[in-house]
Amino acid sequence: MDVKQLTNCRVGLMAWQLLIIAFYIAGVERHGFNIAALVNLLLQSMYLAKFFWWEYGYFNTLDIILDRAGYYICWGCLVWVPCLYTFSSYYLVAHPPQISNLAAVGAALLGVATTLLNYRVDYEKQVFRSAPDGKCVLWGKPARYIVANLVTSPGKSRKLLVSGFWGVARHLNYTFELVATLAWCLPGWGLGLWPFLYFYFLVALLVHRTFRDEEKCSAQYGDSWELYCKEVPYRLVPYVF
């Protein structure tokens, strides 16, 4: 049995989905139907559906490859995810959204677009890594890549994609994820800072994760990683960071 698949995917993320449905129903029972609360629920449900669609790709990430099934992951997924990740919906139960229907539709469009883009970035890497010899087409052109020698296993190498989104910035999946999260928190606009609690946490987590992931890549690929960073100089937002 895969302990991390059980804690992260089966318990943590399914609790996230069930709790936000319960919070939405509690909000409707208290204050009646509100389109902004529905947008908050539907955007997160879309994000979670996308996660389960892509779940196989998750098995190649830091959480599964690098982290052990210790306190950080177990407590994080069993307690932190159900409490903090659902917080924007929890807050709306006692404080009904104040934004207009038009603003709610705007948030919905932003959320759908950035969730799809987040998926697309992860998908491009998955397609590239599973193509024989890295031969695949991205954005209408054959994918370009750097052959990165593995310092940790001399004689072996892997390919680093420099086409498509992976040629624009080194962690564009995080950038789109942050905007998607902001979009589902927007129904709490005008209710103070609390509805955005998960968004602040995610900014800190993902900025820290860019450094953690790159430390791992630098140790793994050495000079080849430096070369990739020269080709793709920005982490999250081109020309900014």
Ligand SMILES: NC(=O)C1=CN([C@@H]2O[C@H](COP(=O)(O)OP(=O)(O)OC[C@H]3O[C@@H](n4cnc5c(N)ncnc54)[C@H](OP(=O)(O)O)[C@@H]3O)[C@@H](O)[C@H]2O)C=CC1
């Ligand atoms: N909501 C949340 O709490 C969080 C959500 N996420 C989301 O989870 C998803 C996965 O993110 P994450 O786990 O951080 O990992 P990533 O999908 O960003 O993968 C990072 C790994 O990909 C490989 N890689 C890096 N650059 C390239 C390249 N140019 N070409 C090919 N391979 C490359 C490296 O591994 P190697 O070369 O060794 O294979 C690197 O360690 C994302 O959508 C992210 O937004 C992530 C963290 C938290």
Ligand SMILES: CC(C)CCC[C@@H](C)[C@H]1CC[C@H]2C3=CC=C4C[C@@H](O)CC[C@]4(C)[C@H]3CC[C@]12C
């Ligand atoms: C205790 C805390 C300060 C920190 C706990 C962190 C963990 C609970 C989270 C760290 C990384 C998180 C995730 C990574 C990637 C994911 C893919 C995404 O599409 C869905 C969410 C998640 C599984 C996410 C879940 C929580 C973490 C493991």
